[in-house]
Amino acid sequence: DVDGQYGKVRLQHCLGVAFVDGSIYVADTYNNKIKQIDPQAQTCKTIAGGQADANAAAAFDEPAGISAAGRRLFIADTNNHLIRVIDLDRENKVGTLTIEGLEAPVVKTTQPKVKESDEE
Numbered sequence: 001d002v003d004g005q006y007g008k009v010r011l012q013h014c015l016g017v018a019f020v021d022g023s024i025y026v027a028d029t030y031n032n033k034i035k036q037i038d039p040q041a042q043t044c045k046t047i048a049g050g051q052a053d054a055n056a057a058a059a060f061d062e063p064a065g066i067s068a069a070g071r072r073l074f075i076a077d078t079n080n081h082l083i084r085v086i087d088l089d090r091e092n093k094v095g096t097l098t099i100e101g102l103e104a105p106v107v108k109t110t111q112p113k114v115k116e117s118d119e120e
Helices: none
Strands: 014-020 023-028 033-038 043-049 063-069 072-077 082-087 093-096
Touching: 014 072, 023 043, 023 063, 023 072, 033 063, 043 082
Parallel strands: 014 063
Antiparallel strands: 014 023, 023 033, 033 043, 063 072, 072 082, 082 093
16 A cells, blocks of 8 residues: 555555546555545545544445545445545545435235136
């Protein structure tokens, strides 16, 4: 796990990539970090995750998928079973997506009806 200039950067098992305003954001899965790649400056830096991340609401545990909507990144924090949100306009503040009012579906189980025939 190394940030810095191209050629020296080390990522491990990256699974997700998103593009926002000229930067590439990567879910660096096995390093438990989200990285920002600047193609113009040819640099890569950690924006969230890892031991030194005091900004995060909780540590990432193998982040995988990543997508962008506006200036927010949505990350599938796989082993925490959560969706994390990084607000790029608020100093990369990390939060957790919550959706109010959802309930698990009720599954009805029925026995199949067997029609008996008079035929032999």
